[in-house]
Amino acid sequence: MYRKQTIGTLFIIAVITLSATVSEKFNNSVKPEPIPPSQQQQGNAAKGYEYLITGNYVSSGFPYRFYRIIAGKDKENFLKRTGKNSTVPFGFNVIKNEQGIDMVVPNCLQCHAQVFDKQLYVGLGNSFIDFSNTKKQNTILTNTTFQILKSIAPKQFEGSKTIVQSFNAIYPDLQTEVRGVNAADRLAMLLVAHRNPITLQWSDSTILDIPKEVIPTDAPAWWLLKKKNAMFYTGFGRGDFGKFLMLSNILTVKDTTEAAEVYKHFADVLAYIQSINPPKYPKPINKDLANEGELLFTTKCSKCHGTYGKESTYPNLLIPEKIIGTDSSLYKSNQQNPQFIEWFNKSWFATSYHPAKLVPYNGYIAPPLDGVWITAPYFHNGSVPTLEGVLNSKKRPTYWSRDFRKPSYNYVEVGWNYTNHKKKGGKKIYNTTLPGYGNYGHNFGDNLSEEDRKAIIEYLKSL
Numbered sequence: 001m002y003r004k005q006t007i008g009t010l011f012i013i014a015v016i017t018l019s020a021t022v023s024e025k026f027n028n029s030v031k032p033e034p035i036p037p038s039q040q041q042q043g044n045a046a047k048g049y050e051y052l053i054t055g056n057y058v059s060s061g062f063p064y065r066f067y068r069i070i071a072g073k074d075k076e077n078f079l080k081r082t083g084k085n086s087t088v089p090f091g092f093n094v095i096k097n098e099q100g101i102d103m104v105v106p107n108c109l110q111c112h113a114q115v116f117d118k119q120l121y122v123g124l125g126n127s128f129i130d131f132s133n134t135k136k137q138n139t140i141l142t143n144t145t146f147q148i149l150k151s152i153a154p155k156q157f158e159g160s161k162t163i164v165q166s167f168n169a170i171y172p173d174l175q176t177e178v179r180g181v182n183a184a185d186r187l188a189m190l191l192v193a194h195r196n197p198i199t200l201q202w203s204d205s206t207i208l209d210i211p212k213e214v215i216p217t218d219a220p221a222w223w224l225l226k227k228k229n230a231m232f233y234t235g236f237g238r239g240d241f242g243k244f245l246m247l248s249n250i251l252t253v254k255d256t257t258e259a260a261e262v263y264k265h266f267a268d269v270l271a272y273i274q275s276i277n278p279p280k281y282p283k284p285i286n287k288d289l290a291n292e293g294e295l296l297f298t299t300k301c302s303k304c305h306g307t308y309g310k311e312s313t314y315p316n317l318l319i320p321e322k323i324i325g326t327d328s329s330l331y332k333s334n335q336q337n338p339q340f341i342e343w344f345n346k347s348w349f350a351t352s353y354h355p356a357k358l359v360p361y362n363g364y365i366a367p368p369l370d371g372v373w374i375t376a377p378y379f380h381n382g383s384v385p386t387l388e389g390v391l392n393s394k395k396r397p398t399y400w401s402r403d404f405r406k407p408s409y410n411y412v413e414v415g416w417n418y419t420n421h422k423k424k425g426g427k428k429i430y431n432t433t434l435p436g437y438g439n440y441g442h443n444f445g446d447n448l449s450e451e452d453r454k455a456i457i458e459y460l461k462s463l
């Protein structure tokens, strides 16, 4: 029922989002820190959506003519698109390039949409994505079929040059240890290492020294952004969100003229992202139990996660490492890679109109919990398969797997049905003993009674 990841084929995703880096001052605070709001652009949501699913923010890809021969026609057309776009999977757009040739290019939905129970949810992080095999997949770009096609139709493939160049440079270094986690932060870091911060122009040699580790993350649901004063799990994306939203563009961008052209659409994209509402829990909810849960939640959880319902509040807090205690690799990579923060903060993204800025922090943002029932697995690294596990650290499996082909959801414990394993076992078994993949910390539910925990979970279903 879930579509096979289209990504494995031909060429991959584009993209970006960041994370990682270093702070000028090591932040050792032990108190949650409120994030101040920053001014955002206003835009048109309908236009933003149209641009997301048809636009050319990634400008190089695979020629449509050959794509159709190799991949066939997408039968689902989940997005109900028209024309050539209706024939490719939702994770790709068909655009006309400068030579007037139709190209299939990856779009944001590669990572920010997921089929759940036969329906496509745009904005839901794609927890099926597979970055666990990129060392092998990279050969597809240089393999014989690609070479033969290129020699038959050099004009058609002229427009593939940029994306092939990017992928050749970075793809083998993106590999994660297991399937189901995202390497977009890594992708961003590797790409900027090849680009001049001021002109954004590409160079084959790297200008930054990037450490080896690939730190895995989940992808946050888009409908949370309307409440947040900062982007990303570490809350380090400040200032103008549009500049971050457009980052996929650095996969193929030529120069700042193109970047400025693309940026024009991102006030609209932001408006679209802010217009998305979380999906409703589809099964009956026990109202009395949920009301009990709400009381408990208000006393034990709201100071970090806010309140919900008509008069909702959200405190926008960064929670320092000493309090949150979850896997530290993601925020620590901030400390270890100051060069990435520096690149960004002196780049076109930070110095042109509507500046964006990276402000690193040792800890994580306490996320809004709207629609949390559908966003499993949980925590910034997707290490915990159910809400039951989030609220009871003893129940978190050390080695676990879920069925990626026939996924099944657990509406009681709320999250993925999973198999517990005794030991590690390759890319299909999540291994929480690896650095970056840890499932510890956030022990705020451990002292609850079984009944209270059930009540809170019942309440969380209603958000």
Ligand code: HEC
Residues within 6 Å of the ligand: 013, 014, 015, 016, 017, 018, 019, 057, 107, 108, 109, 110, 111, 112, 182, 183, 184, 185, 187, 217, 218, 219, 220, 221, 222, 224, 225, 228, 230, 231, 232, 233, 234, 245, 246, 247, 248, 249, 269, 273
């Ligand atoms: C290769 C996968 C990938 C692609 C493609 C991608 N993103 Fe992301 N995105 C991520 C990941 C992973 C994160 C979380 C990174 C982190 O916080 O460290 C993220 C974070 C975000 C966030 C932050 C949400 C929050 O609440 O903090 C937004 C908004 C976003 N992406 C929008 C976009 C848009 C718009 C595009 C296309 C132009 C896009 N992304 C393309 C993987 C991707």
Ligand code: HEC
Residues within 6 Å of the ligand: 233, 297, 300, 301, 302, 303, 304, 305, 319, 323, 324, 326, 327, 364, 365, 366, 367, 369, 372, 375, 377, 378, 379, 380, 381, 387, 390, 391, 442, 444, 445, 456
């Ligand atoms: C001191 C602040 C704090 C308190 C108190 C707190 N949380 Fe959290 N919570 C966080 C932070 C920070 C994260 C993100 C941790 C990470 O991803 O590493 C988080 C993550 C979560 C998540 C996972 C969200 C996701 O999409 O991955 C859930 C669910 C959650 N908390 C529920 C609760 C509940 C229920 C309570 C009350 C019993 C609670 N939290 C108490 C700070 C807090």
